[in-house]
Amino acid sequence: MSQPSALSTNGLSRRKFMAGTVSAAAAAPLLASRAEAATPVAAEPKLRQPVVTSLRINEQPYELSLDTRTSLLDALRDHAGLTGTKKGCDHGQCGACTVLVDGKRVLSCLSFAVMNEGKDITTVEGLASSDGKLHPMQQAFIDHDAFQCGYCTPGQILSAIGCVNEGHAESENDIREYMSGNICRCAAYPNIVAAILQARDETKGA
Amino acid sequence: MRPFVYEQPADISAAVAIASRFTTNDDQPTRANAQFIAGGTNLADYMKLGVAEPNRLLDLNRLKESGLRQIRVTDDGIRFGALVRMGEAADHAEVKRRYPVIADSLRLAASGQIRNMASLAGNILQRTRCEYFRETSWQCNKRVPGSGCAAMEGFNRQHAVLGGSDACIATYHGDFAQALIALDAVVHAEGSRGARSIPFAKLHRQPGDTPHIETDLAADEIITAIAVPAVPWARRSLYLKIRDRESYAFALASAAVALDLDGETVREARIALGGVATVPWRAGAAEQSLQGKKLDETSAEAAADAAFAQAQPRQHNAFKIELGKRTLVRALLETRDMKA
Numbered sequence A: 001m002s003q004p005s006a007l008s009t010n011g012l013s014r015r016k017f018m019a020g021t022v023s024a025a026a027a028a029p030l031l032a033s034r035a036e037a038a039t040p041v042a043a044e045p046k047l048r049q050p051v052v053t054s055l056r057i058n059e060q061p062y063e064l065s066l067d068t069r070t071s072l073l074d075a076l077r078d079h080a081g082l083t084g085t086k087k088g089c090d091h092g093q094c095g096a097c098t099v100l101v102d103g104k105r106v107l108s109c110l111s112f113a114v115m116n117e118g119k120d121i122t123t124v125e126g127l128a129s130s131d132g133k134l135h136p137m138q139q140a141f142i143d144h145d146a147f148q149c150g151y152c153t154p155g156q157i158l159s160a161i162g163c164v165n166e167g168h169a170e171s172e173n174d175i176r177e178y179m180s181g182n183i184c185r186c187a188a189y190p191n192i193v194a195a196i197l198q199a200r201d202e203t204k205g206a
Numbered sequence B: 001m002r003p004f005v006y007e008q009p010a011d012i013s014a015a016v017a018i019a020s021r022f023t024t025n026d027d028q029p030t031r032a033n034a035q036f037i038a039g040g041t042n043l044a045d046y047m048k049l050g051v052a053e054p055n056r057l058l059d060l061n062r063l064k065e066s067g068l069r070q071i072r073v074t075d076d077g078i079r080f081g082a083l084v085r086m087g088e089a090a091d092h093a094e095v096k097r098r099y100p101v102i103a104d105s106l107r108l109a110a111s112g113q114i115r116n117m118a119s120l121a122g123n124i125l126q127r128t129r130c131e132y133f134r135e136t137s138w139q140c141n142k143r144v145p146g147s148g149c150a151a152m153e154g155f156n157r158q159h160a161v162l163g164g165s166d167a168c169i170a171t172y173h174g175d176f177a178q179a180l181i182a183l184d185a186v187v188h189a190e191g192s193r194g195a196r197s198i199p200f201a202k203l204h205r206q207p208g209d210t211p212h213i214e215t216d217l218a219a220d221e222i223i224t225a226i227a228v229p230a231v232p233w234a235r236r237s238l239y240l241k242i243r244d245r246e247s248y249a250f251a252l253a254s255a256a257v258a259l260d261l262d263g264e265t266v267r268e269a270r271i272a273l274g275g276v277a278t279v280p281w282r283a284g285a286a287e288q289s290l291q292g293k294k295l296d297e298t299s300a301e302a303a304a305d306a307a308f309a310q311a312q313p314r315q316h317n318a319f320k321i322e323l324g325k326r327t328l329v330r331a332l333l334e335t336r337d338m339k340a
Ligand SMILES: Cc1cc2nc3c(=O)[nH]c(=O)nc-3n(C[C@H](O)[C@H](O)[C@H](O)COP(=O)(O)OP(=O)(O)OC[C@H]3O[C@@H](n4cnc5c(N)ncnc54)[C@H](O)[C@@H]3O)c2cc1C
Pocket: A091, A092, A093, B029, B030, B035, B036, B037, B038, B039, B040, B041, B042, B043, B044, B045, B060, B082, B086, B108, B109, B110, B111, B114, B117, B118, B119, B120, B121, B122, B123, B124, B125, B126, B173, B174, B175, B176, B221, B222, B223, B224, B248, B249, B250, B251
């Protein structure tokens, strides 16, 4: 069984330390339910029984023991300890919780974590390269001052990467339309559009 | 949220078998203990709000039948697998070319993220956004049959002016469904009582005295595909959506229009209206009023009057009648002027 990566790979930041603690605490029920799953007679799934869910988050394997009601967003924040993904409305109306699942931008608040078994998840924590160099979209947001409070920013950045990959960032109008699922309470919209144009051109063909 | 057991059936027959084991013939799909989930963008939202309370979720995303994920274009028309995502269909080159009204209706709906998640079957089955339905402390006949309707005397600005009853005036908010009903689409479904095809116009039920009955589906029936017949002249079609903001909002009024023209004379018109009715709404009277006529501002206005002749406004939504008419007139004239 793979170790929660937060335990093994990290330094001492508080955020990552908490992530490790949470994952370790989840390990006991996790072992129990694994053993059950291995018995030949397929056991009826039971109400309130935690489900072991394997996710690859930012290229690291995670096994989380989760109540089926846990959203992917809460699994990322509260169980994997990756709090970069933000909760705005929790109902699909703001885009703050946007992550990439198998390369596509989605809303993690409207997805149950168990539905993502075996999927590749990318959050804002996974964008910079290992030497610390920011992703071109992150750098472009800084270059263009594309935020004020920053609360919507992780979602904006992940959504923008998805938008460019989909080929929906051909014009400024396109960007406005196809980024409309990300609300910015600080209204940094013009700067966000400028940032996406820059990153689009830098990553074209890459 | 009510706790639920999560299952991933391997194929359609397994999903139907589990669903029929945990539901009865009398269960409404939206009220049953076992419910299907696809993108989850509607159901997960309503589960969080306590509006939907399944104790068993059957995830359709791992069903092995590949047709569920395919868009097939043939001489007979186009067939969308139930699990095709809104974004895929909106971006599909042949959909855009042959049925602009379908591509527009999907492209103008929800957001990029939601369109990546949401399935086409889930889309047509999306439930109303009536604020009193969403918030469980209000009376709502759709959520709790017989409890009353808080929208009647409440803030009913977004509610329906067509197809309502004294029990419920909740708007059907989907966009795609308007294109489908205009083009005479057919829904394919499979359940414990076998496979069947449902004309799109028969899928949704007007509220009448039983607003909690929303569709013709049984609780163990899975939509497997949506078929749209070949309509060669549907290249001259579009979807016009008017809303409170430019994007990422539901329609206040919308129109799906397809025109078969002989010069400027209408051979056949297909018209559906969104944002103004309780179910996907085919405007038959408006279609007939245009047949054989030259399509100009006058005949378009007459068609719009016919479309809203039966409209019943409430305190805050009377504006939808005028808005709906103007939306339809503009959609008709823009469709006429398309290069197709
Ligand atoms: C903020 C926001 C804005 C939106 N804006 C728009 C908009 O402008 N226009 C618009 O049209 N829509 C809009 N939507 C609605 C969105 O398009 C729907 O939520 C989505 O299409 C539902 O698809 P899904 O696959 O996620 O369905 P789910 O949530 O998975 O399911 C919805 C329902 O369908 C049932 N179901 C799903 N698949 C099947 C099947 N194959 N057979 C039988 N039953 C099935 C489920 O049991 C459930 O009852 C918006 C949603 C949000 C959250």
